[in-house]
Amino acid sequence: MKYILLIDEDPDILNIQQLVLTSFYGGEIIAVSNGSEALERLEAFGEPEVIISDQSILEEAGATFYSQLCEKDLLCPLVICSGDVVFEQHEKKYPNVSAFVRKPFSVESLTYLIKSITTEPTVKPDFLPVKLSILFNFIGRSFDLHLKLSDVNYVKLVKQGEGFSREDCEKLLNKGVTHLHISSKDSLEFLKAYEENLNFMLSARNGVTQEAIVDTIDNLVSIENVSKHLGWTPEVIESAKKSIDTAIRILSKDPSLANILKQKLANPTSGYARHLGLQAYLCCVLSADLAWGGESVQNKLALATLLHDLVVDEKYYDDIKSWNTKAANPKERSPEVIKYRLHPMEASKFIQKLENMPPDIDQILLQHHEKIDGSGFPRGLTTTRISQLATFFIIIEELIDFIGDGMSLESSFADFKTWGDATYSSGVFKKTYLFIRDKI
Ligand SMILES: [Fe+2]
Ligand SMILES: [Fe+2]
Numbered sequence: 001m002k003y004i005l006l007i008d009e010d011p012d013i014l015n016i017q018q019l020v021l022t023s024f025y026g027g028e029i030i031a032v033s034n035g036s037e038a039l040e041r042l043e044a045f046g047e048p049e050v051i052i053s054d055q056s057i058l059e060e061a062g063a064t065f066y067s068q069l070c071e072k073d074l075l076c077p078l079v080i081c082s083g084d085v086v087f088e089q090h091e092k093k094y095p096n097v098s099a100f101v102r103k104p105f106s107v108e109s110l111t112y113l114i115k116s117i118t119t120e121p122t123v124k125p126d127f128l129p130v131k132l133s134i135l136f137n138f139i140g141r142s143f144d145l146h147l148k149l150s151d152v153n154y155v156k157l158v159k160q161g162e163g164f165s166r167e168d169c170e171k172l173l174n175k176g177v178t179h180l181h182i183s184s185k186d187s188l189e190f191l192k193a194y195e196e197n198l199n200f201m202l203s204a205r206n207g208v209t210q211e212a213i214v215d216t217i218d219n220l221v222s223i224e225n226v227s228k229h230l231g232w233t234p235e236v237i238e239s240a241k242k243s244i245d246t247a248i249r250i251l252s253k254d255p256s257l258a259n260i261l262k263q264k265l266a267n268p269t270s271g272y273a274r275h276l277g278l279q280a281y282l283c284c285v286l287s288a289d290l291a292w293g294g295e296s297v298q299n300k301l302a303l304a305t306l307l308h309d310l311v312v313d314e315k316y317y318d319d320i321k322s323w324n325t326k327a328a329n330p331k332e333r334s335p336e337v338i339k340y341r342l343h344p345m346e347a348s349k350f351i352q353k354l355e356n357m358p359p360d361i362d363q364i365l366l367q368h369h370e371k372i373d374g375s376g377f378p379r380g381l382t383t384t385r386i387s388q389l390a391t392f393f394i395i396i397e398e399l400i401d402f403i404g405d406g407m408s409l410e411s412s413f414a415d416f417k418t419w420g421d422a423t424y425s426s427g428v429f430k431k432t433y434l435f436i437r438d439k440i
Contacts, residue, residue, distance in 0.1 A: 001045060002027035002120045007038045007053035007065075008081075013103075015134060016191070016198055017052065020110050023128055023187050027120040035065030047076050049118045054103070055082040058094055070096050077117055107191045127154055127181035128190070132169045135180060138193060143186035147177065154181055166289075197296055199356040222274050222403070223281050229409045230440060232285060240284035240298070247280075247302035254354060261306060264314065271317035272309070275400065280305040282396045286439050290392070296358075297389070303357075304364035304393060311346040321401065324369065327377045341377050344369055363387040368394060372429045383427050391432050395424070399436070413440050 004021060006029065008014050014031040021029045027049065032038050035057040042048075057065045058080065069078065077098035082090065090100055101109070115122065127146060135145065145158040157180060158164050172180075182190050227237060252258035265273050283301035290297060316323050326332045327341040347365040351357050367390035370376035372383050376394075386394070402416040403409065417437060424433035 002118075003045060003048045004029050004114065004118070005038060005041060005048040005051045005053075006031040007033070007035065007051065007057055009033050009054060009056055012198055012201065013054070013081075015131065016107075016194055017110065019128065019130065019194070020107050020191055021114060022125070023184075023191065024111065024122045024124065025114060025118065025120065026123040027118070035060050038065050039068060042072075047074055049120065050077045050079060050114065052079045052081065055080050055090075058090075058097075066094065066096070079113065107188070107195050124184055126184055128184065128187045129179040129181050130190070131179055132172055132177070134194070136164050136166055136169055138164075138190075138197070143182050143190050145180040146183065148179070148181050154183075196356075196358050200299070200358050201296060202356075223277050225409060226278065226403065227281070227285075229413075230285075236285055236288065237281075239288060240281050243284045243298035243302045244280050246299050247306055250299075250303060250356075251306060251354075257354075260310060264310070270314060271320065272314045275309075275317065275320070276305060278400050278403065279308075279393075279396060282399065283393065286396065286436050287392060290435065300358065300361050300364075300389060301393060304361050304368070304389075307347055307351060307361070308365055308368050308393075309343065309347070311350055312340070312343050316340060327369065328371075328375055344378055360387060360389050364390045364393050366390075368397065370394065372424060383429055386428075388428060388432070391428050392436075395420075395429070395433055395436055399440070416440075 004025065004027065006014055006017050006021075008017070008031075011033070014033070018029050018031055030041050030045070030048070032041060038051070038053070038057070051069075053065075060066070078096060079099050079101060080090070080094075080097050081103035082100050091097065099113075101113070127148070129148070141162075141164070142160050144156050144160050145164065146154040147157040148154050158168075248261070251261060265276065267273060268277075280302050283305055284298045287297055287301055323337075323340050326337045344366050348362050351362060351365065364387070366379075367381060367386050370379065370381040370386050370390070371394070374380050374382040383391075398420075399416050402412045402419070404412060417440075420433050420437060424430045
């Protein structure tokens with residue numbers, strides 16, 4: 001049988017590699033998590049067309065997969081995906097490796113690589129099967145999800161843009177459905193979105209922790225008050241903390257960015273630190289069980305929080321409300337107001353240089369001062385043009401304005417609700433507001 005052997009200890013990487021290959025490769029795909037399982041498959045199925053593996057198989061001790069491969073004198077190419085960039089040294093040390101490629105590699109490069117070295121004719125399946133657990137990580141999906149009834153019969157189950165939540169997923173699992181299907185016309189777009197999400201999660205896992213920054217955020221008294229008032233449990237707080245820590249780790253890969261954050265958050269009593277802390281915690285805790293988007297939503301909101309006003313000078317925070325009012329008034333044309341009005345664009349420009357930033361974070365940065373009725377800035381967008389995540393972020397910003405100095409939380413939350421009921425009267429804003437309202 002013709003097949004490709006995939007080896008990686010990370011199930012997320014195996015998932016995406018398998019999906020990419022399924023979209024065009026005509027043979028079988030076998031995925032395993034380590035060298036010894038890979039050897040078993042080799043024994044059972046013979047030589048594959050190509051082996052694609054994580055570098056861990058080169059690092060195994062004893063009679064390893066690699067040493068056995070060398071003994072067997074296999075003809076198939078062995079491609080190693082490595083997070084390490086110093087490839088030349090590896091090449092000398094492991095002469096039987098056909099190629100070292102940078103990990104994680106893109107949908108295009110994996111497709112190109114496999115098409116160029118395998119002989120099995122390519123196929124174009126009408127539908128791509130995707131595990132349910134993968135699907136609720138996509139916000140504002142631009143593809144339909146289909147249920148397979150038989151080999152030739154698929155029915156549309158969830159329309160593009162509709163929510164697909166953890167609950168929906170569980171309901172299907174209970175009925176014995178493990179996969180939904182994406183039509184071939186949407187599969188490339190889906191794979192690119194999946195790749196973006198995955199690269200983002202991978203970069204989150206490998207950063208360095210910046211304890212000092214996390215400490216500042218955690219020690220803010222205002223958060224303690226809000227969390228007590230809303231009755232957040234230690235688990236809820238822990239999960240938010242984790243997302244904020246992850247966001248800081250991602251940003252701290254850029255040393256200059258880590259320094260800016262440290263300076264800006266050095267004083268936990270500053271208006272800036274207070275705002276960031278409240279925004280980060282409220283976003284993470286309140287978004288925890290949003291119907292759309294999975295674990296990466298909290299990380300994205302935490303990242304957007306840390307970045308959204310990074311280019312704004314702290315002095316604006318002494319009187320941030322009046323700056324926001326001025327910036328939303330097109331008649332205000334002083335250089336300072338114009339500079340402030342454009343800070344969402346500056347923030348967006350600023351993150352262009354960071355690797356693996358998903359586009360939905362960029363949208364939050366660009367849109368965080370827009371309003372439901374188009375009276376926001378810098379672009380005066382109306383509600384249908386504001387993204388789902390940005391909508392969530394904007395409502396939390398409003399809530400923080402009501403919390404103010406946090407002196408009387410009871411009346412702050414009551415005032416916010418009265419105002420919100422009257423303001424968020426339709427569409428995604430209303431839906432998102434009601435979701436948040438329910439939790440405060
Ligand atoms: Fe801002
Ligand atoms: Fe803000």
